[in-house]
Amino acid sequence: MAETQYDTLAIEQSYLAEGQSRRVDEIKYTIKCLQNIPSQALKPKLQINIGSVVQLERDIDKQQWFFLAPVAGGYRCKLAMQIDTITIVVITPESPLGAAMIGKVIDDEVNIKIAEKSITDFITMVI
Known part of the structure; x- marks a missing residue:
């Protein structure tokens, strides 16, 4: 139990550090x-698995792609391409x-x- 305001501050700092x-x-x-991720998994393939970059039909206009990774789901990054900027969203196999x-594969529902x-x-598209 904190006895002074300085004790409380020290406790808060320790929680923050942890x-x-x-x-x-x-x-x-x-x-x-x-x-x-094995380098083989990052090569273009037909079937979607870890390392695949996928685009869904409703995301074509938004130039949004999904990168299927084992971790880090939810991260987004933007890549400036020669013609346009695309957004890549990291998803994991645990996400819906x-x-x-x-x-x-391509054209699957x-x-x-x-x-x-x-x-x-x-x-x-599957890359």
Whole structure:
């Protein structure tokens, strides 16, 4: 139990330091997992799996793609291409969309249900 305001400050700082330490460990783990994706998995393929970059039909106009990774789901990055800028969203096989995509190929239908809402889309590109 804190006896003074300075004790409270020290306790808050220790919680912050512990949280930052955990976040550093998570980032190190993420980097290690991404480095361990076999180079073969990053080569173009027909069937969607870890390392695939996928575009769905409703995302063509937005120039949005999904990168299926073992970790780091939810991260977004923008890449400036010669003609346009594309957005890549990292998803994992544990996400509803990632789970629905695993093993699919171009023109397959993807069905997901999120919060009582069903979404159907089609795979248009796999890299």
